[in-house]
Amino acid sequence: MKTIALISTTGGAGRTMLTASLAVLLARLGREVVALDFDPQNMLGAWLGLDSLAGEGISRALTDASHAWHERTWRNDEGVLFVPHGQLTLDEAAASAARLAADPQWLARATGEIGLADTGIVLIDTPRYPSPHADHAARAADLVLCICAPEPAACATLVAHLAALRESCADVQLVVNRLNPAREMQRDVLAMLRVAAGAPVAQRIHLDAAMPESFARGGWLFDEAPHSQASHDLHGLAQHVDAWLPALTASEPS
Numbered sequence: 001m002k003t004i005a006l007i008s009t010t011g012g013a014g015r016t017m018l019t020a021s022l023a024v025l026l027a028r029l030g031r032e033v034v035a036l037d038f039d040p041q042n043m044l045g046a047w048l049g050l051d052s053l054a055g056e057g058i059s060r061a062l063t064d065a066s067h068a069w070h071e072r073t074w075r076n077d078e079g080v081l082f083v084p085h086g087q088l089t090l091d092e093a094a095a096s097a098a099r100l101a102a103d104p105q106w107l108a109r110a111t112g113e114i115g116l117a118d119t120g121i122v123l124i125d126t127p128r129y130p131s132p133h134a135d136h137a138a139r140a141a142d143l144v145l146c147i148c149a150p151e152p153a154a155c156a157t158l159v160a161h162l163a164a165l166r167e168s169c170a171d172v173q174l175v176v177n178r179l180n181p182a183r184e185m186q187r188d189v190l191a192m193l194r195v196a197a198g199a200p201v202a203q204r205i206h207l208d209a210a211m212p213e214s215f216a217r218g219g220w221l222f223d224e225a226p227h228s229q230a231s232h233d234l235h236g237l238a239q240h241v242d243a244w245l246p247a248l249t250a251s252e253p254s
C-alpha cells in the first residue's frame, strides 16, 4: 500500500479536484483506493458524490480519542472508499490542531492501520501548506504531489517551502495545474520553477473552463469531454501514478 499527499502552498490550486479525479481514475484502473479528506474545509465528499458536507469524519478522532478515525467511511459509486474530514466548531478546530502539533506521527499511525493490498493506494487531500494538517499528510506520504499554478506568486511560495517538504517526504513531484498556453508569461514562470526547484515538472494539467461546470453537474470532465486536453492530462496523471505503484497482478481486479 502506498500513500500520496496532494499539497500546495496556495488555495484553489486544484488539490481537491485532483485527489477526487485520481481516486476515481485509479479505481477504474483496478486499484483499491482510499480517499482521505484531511482538510477542515471538508469538500472532498462533494467531489466524490455526497449531497451535503459530511458532519462526522476523521476529525472526530482528533478531538475525542474514544472515536476510531475510520468510524465514518463511505464507498462511492466508483468503489472509492472515502474518509470525510467532518465539520468542526472553532474550539474543536483549535483542539485538533493542538493534538496534531503534540503528536507529529498521528496521521502516519492512522494511515498505517489501513489494511490495503500492496497495490492499494491512499490519497490524502490537504489544506494549504504550511499547516499542521498538510505537514502531517506530507510526513505520512510515500509521495507528495505538489500542485502549483503557473503563476509567479504560486511558484514563489512553493519554492520557499520546497526544502521543508523534501525533509518531510523523500519523493516530492511537481504537478502544474491550470496551464494556459495562450499566456506567454506562464512559459517563463515554468522555466523559473524548473530551475528553482531543481527538478522537472512531472505532470501538467491544462486549464479547462468546463471543469467547474462538470463538478457543478455532479459529473466528471473526463466523462463529459473525454477528448479535451485537460481530460487527456488527468488520464496521464493517473497513468503516471499507476506506473509508480506496484504493478497489479493478473489475479487482481482490472
Ligand SMILES: Nc1ncnc2c1ncn2[C@@H]1O[C@H](COP(=O)(O)OP(=O)(O)O)[C@@H](O)[C@H]1O
Pocket: 008, 010, 011, 012, 013, 014, 015, 016, 017, 018, 177, 178, 179, 205, 206, 207, 208, 209, 210, 211, 212, 215, 230
Ligand atoms: N485545470 C483546471 N481548469 C479549470 N478549473 C479548475 C482546474 N483545476 C481546478 N479547477 C477549479 O478550481 C477550483 C478550485 O479547485 P480545488 O480543487 O477546490 O482547489 P484546492 O483544493 O487546491 O483549494 C474548483 O472550482 C475547480 O473546479
Ligand SMILES: [Mg+2]
Pocket: 015, 016, 017, 039, 041, 043, 125, 126
Ligand atoms: Mg481543497
